[in-house]
Amino acid sequence: MDDAYSEPEPFDPAPARSAAEAEWRFAAPRLILVEWHDAHADWHNRVMADELFAPPSYLPKEGVEALACPCGNYKQLTVVGSWGGPLTLQCPCSSPFRATSDAPWAVNVLKRLILWHSDATSELRQLNDLIIEHHTAHHIYRDRVTDLVDNSAATSTAHDLRALMHAPIPDNNLLPLARAVARREERETRSMRLRRALREVRLTPEGRRPRYAGGPLTRYLIRGMTALVDSADRDLILTEEGRRLLDTIDRVTMDVCQHDPGGLGSGS
Known part of the structure; x- marks a missing residue:
């Protein structure tokens, strides 16, 4: 398909x-890793988002897989x-x-x-730029939602409320990934931390074709992490581009943990 x-x-x-x-x-x-999209799951999730009398049960609708x-x-x-x-x-x-x-x-x-x-560093540069681009978009959307929540509907314009109502369903996979990356275990190198985080958010068990769920920012974070830890003898994580991408991944995931609802900054 x-x-x-x-x-x-x-x-x-x-x-x-x-x-x-x-x-x-x-x-x-x-x-x-390539980006996959499930049209049926997308339709199902939109129906769930409009459901008023039952808790929503969303299906993974997009992500990356091998x-x-x-x-x-x-x-x-x-x-x-x-x-x-x-x-x-x-x-x-x-x-x-x-x-x-x-x-x-x-x-x-x-x-x-x-x-x-x-x-091999060309992909690191592109992924770094894509992560920054989508993190900026995520940051703008998050700030807009916060403003609408902090202000009553009476002080929000009809345009703002319509925009929020028709906004994409939030990516529920981003915060778990960010938490997994941000967590630091004893005697764990940065490469080991990325490998552990990838195992924790993977949809398929070890030995099966790797598959992950998530929106654009989650997808590019996973692709960036995979590119760094699966570089074999190229040692991409030690290159200038690799260090820059690694710093971007750490900075973005920490920001998500600190400022997204349910993140570290909210006391959870």
Whole structure:
């Protein structure tokens, strides 16, 4: 289901060598996380949001998960394709599968992987910018909700109230992730802390294809954390871009813990 996935366009242009090479072939990162969306769950959640006589029971409607071969394997995949072309992944089971022929999300995934193969820090820079962008949007929305709660409906404009009524359902996955990242256990390195946090918020058990739920900010935090801890021998967490991304993740998650309803700042 091609329309079940999405992927933002990479910020960086194509590597220079791509003009001379028609096709790329290289080992993929340990996980290729892509954004998934569940239209049925989205419809269900909107119905629940309008329910007046029963407590809402929301379903995960979006998040990130690892791309996998139809055989179920999501590790040791080989990326094959040209810049701007369809994405093909070769599985160790020897059954090549084409993710799609023309879906924009797959083309963008291939571009992202080519950039990662040429310069792994390019993805760290993009994720850092995306986290900052969506944290800013989250901060603006949170402040607006706080203002409306602090002021009575009589002092709020009809436009403000309509905007709040039709705002997206809050991301209930963000605060648990932020709490998991912010918690520091004894003798735990920053890399170990990120790995633990990812295990705690994962929807699937160990050994199954990794899947996480959450809105844009949660998704990019998880992708950033995964990129840092799954860099194998590249030691991306020690690069300048890695340290900057790590600092951004810590700063954003601490802000969520301190200021979001139910966070550390509210006494919970």
